[in-house]
Structure formats: C-alpha cells, structure tokens
Amino acid sequence: MHHDHLSATFAALADPTRRAMLARLSQGEANVSDLAKPFLKEMSLPAITKHLKVLEKAGLVTKTKEAQWRPCKLNGAPLKDVSDWMDHYRIFWEESFDRLGEYLKTVTAQEKSKGKNHGRKKKNK
Amino acid sequence: MHHDHLSATFAALADPTRRAMLARLSQGEANVSDLAKPFLKEMSLPAITKHLKVLEKAGLVTKTKEAQWRPCKLNGAPLKDVSDWMDHYRIFWEESFDRLGEYLKTVTAQEKSKGKNHGRKKKNK
DNA sequence: CCGATAATTAACTAATTGGTTAATTAACCA
DNA sequence: TGGTTAATTAACCAATTAGTTAATTATCGG
Numbered sequence: 001m002h003h004d005h006l007s008a009t010f011a012a013l014a015d016p017t018r019r020a021m022l023a024r025l026s027q028g029e030a031n032v033s034d035l036a037k038p039f040l041k042e043m044s045l046p047a048i049t050k051h052l053k054v055l056e057k058a059g060l061v062t063k064t065k066e067a068q069w070r071p072c073k074l075n076g077a078p079l080k081d082v083s084d085w086m087d088h089y090r091i092f093w094e095e096s097f098d099r100l101g102e103y104l105k106t107v108t109a110q111e112k113s114k115g116k117n118h119g120r121k122k123k124n125k
Numbered sequence: 126m127h128h129d130h131l132s133a134t135f136a137a138l139a140d141p142t143r144r145a146m147l148a149r150l151s152q153g154e155a156n157v158s159d160l161a162k163p164f165l166k167e168m169s170l171p172a173i174t175k176h177l178k179v180l181e182k183a184g185l186v187t188k189t190k191e192a193q194w195r196p197c198k199l200n201g202a203p204l205k206d207v208s209d210w211m212d213h214y215r216i217f218w219e220e221s222f223d224r225l226g227e228y229l230k231t232v233t234a235q236e237k238s239k240g241k242n243h244g245r246k247k248k249n250k
Numbered sequence: 251c252c253g254a255t256a257a258t259t260a261a262c263t264a265a266t267t268g269g270t271t272a273a274t275t276a277a278c279c280a
Numbered sequence: 281t282g283g284t285t286a287a288t289t290a291a292c293c294a295a296t297t298a299g300t301t302a303a304t305t306a307t308c309g310g
C-alpha cells in the first residue's frame with residue numbers, strides 16, 4: 001500500500017464519500033451510524049466502516065469508545081502536511097500568468113547555467 | 126473510476142512518483158524522458174508514461190508535441206480546487222485548540238437546536 | 251532510405267480498492 | 281437472561297492500479 005503519510009492522506013481524500021464524512025465531522029463528533037446515515041441508500045454499513053478505516057489510517061479521524069457507540073472526531077493534522085505541500089505550487093494558480101512566465105524563465109535559466117541541455121529546447125520554428 | 130474532478134486530482138497526487146514529476150515540472154517544462162530519468166532505476170519508461178497519463182487526466186499536466194519529444198508543463202488549475210476544499214478545514218489545524226473547541230461547541234449547539242438528537246451524547250459517567 | 255531516439259501501445263500479472271452478504275462481537279436495558 | 285442496537289469481521293467478488301516485457305509508431309538526421 002502507501003508507504004508515506006502524504007500519499008495515504010491524498011488517497012483517503014480521493015473519494016467523495018470519505019470527503020463527505022469529513023465534512024460531517026467538521027460539524028462535530030459523530031458515531032459511525034450518524035456518518036453512515038446519508039449513504040445507507042447507496043451502500044451498506046460495512047462499506048462505511050471500511051471508508052472510516054481508511055480515514056483513520058491516514059490519521060484524519062480518531063475513533064473512541066463510548067458504550068456500544070464509536071464517537072469519531074476529525075483530526076486536521078494530516079491536512080497541514082497537504083497544505084504545506086500545496087504551498088510550493090500556489091504560484092501556479094494564484095499568481096497572474098505573466099508573473100508565472102517570468103518565474104519560469106528565471107528557473108529554467110538557472111537550469112541551463114548548470115549545464116543541463118537534454119530535452120533540447122531549440123525552438124527552431 | 127472517478128466521476129468528480131476533485132477525486133481524480135487527489136488520486137493523482139496520492140503517489141510519490143507522480144508528485145516528484147510535478148515537482149520537476151514546477152522547475153519548468155520537461156520531456157517524458159527528462160521526467161523519467163530519476164526513476165529509471167526503479168521502474169520502466171512505460172510505467173512513467175502511465176503515471177503521466179494519470180496526471181494528464183487530472184488536468185495537472187499538459188503534454189504538447191515537438192518532433193519526437195513530448196514537452197510537458199504543469200497546470201496548477203486543479204490544485205486551486207484542492208486549495209478551496211482545504212480552506213474549509215484550515216481551522217482544524219491552524220487555530221489554537223482552545224478556539225477550535227469553542228468553534229465546535231457553537232456548531233454542535235446549532236445542531237442540537239435543529240432537533241437532531243441521535244448519537245445520544247448523554248455522558249452519564 | 252536507414253538507423254537511432256522518443257514515446258506509446260499491447261498484453262499480461264499481482265496487489266489493492268470498494269463494494270457485497272452473512273456472521274459475530276459487545277454493550278445496554280427490561 | 282434474552283432481545284435490541286451499534287459496529288466490526290469474514291469471506292467473497294469485480295474493477296482498478298501499478299507494474300512488467302515486447303512490439304510499434306513516429307520523427308529526425310545523415
């Protein structure tokens with residue numbers, strides 16, 4: 001399976017059911033059956049248990065024990081890692097395309113000055 | 126497979142090889158073999174082609190055509206959607222836990238006033 | 251045209267994912 | 281004790297993923 005935490009987190013988020021469960025948990029604690037309720041027309045309870053397990057393994061949800069219930073709560077910590085990863089790419093959608101072009105020109109210039117010349121960007125047209 | 130764009134994006138990001146390819150592309154355009162180079166000890170070129178296809182389908186990479194080369198460039202647009210999704214959860218890692226506790230108390234209060242009482246948070250101990 | 255380079259496609263495989271139904275565990279309550 | 285509720289586990293299945301090797305396509309350059 002995934003070996004790094006970030007991959008596990010992204011994978012956990014790559015499912016609309018799981019994201020909806022997180023959305024529900026962002027409103028406060030909920031039991032497994034509470035989390036399942038909106039989906040029981042589309043899928044079974046064990047399916048929800050499995051989704052929940054994915055979220056738990058990614059560290060996004062913490063499940064505790066109260067009698068026969070399992071109150072779940074959202075843990076945002078792994079999302080901090082995602083956010084930090086995203087920060088490196090923010091310039092690729094936030095900045096104006098002009099400034100992005102400038103930025104790219106400077107880094108590719110550095111690249112060339114390090115002597116790397118494969119890829120052969122000659123643009124002979 | 127995935128039906129929504131956000132899931133496809135998260136899934137594309139849930140692999141360290143693909144994230145490394147994006148990191149490389151954040152430095153500027155690169156051909157397929159440029160992107161492959163760091164990984165050719167661990168995997169074959171067709172494997173890279175496949176990873177690239179996942180990134181393309183998620184809209185994160187745009188591949189063009191220049192002679193026998195395929196210059197690829199990073200497209201950050203889908204990451205904007207990820208960032209917007211993340212914004213709803215920022216409070217769960219950014220704020221102090223005290224204020225998070227406050228926030229949670231208010232939303233669960235709203236929840237209760239809407240008459241929802243399943244989950245039975247009685248805390249009889 | 252030929253040979254080399256760049257990349258993709260085809261065909262196959264093993265492991266993982268996302269779901270199912272049926273059975274099981276565990277706690278409460280009357 | 282027995283019934284009910286909450287949730288998990290087991291066993292299974294189909295589809296997807298992530299990789300492989302071998303063959304193919306396409307373009308350049310002499």
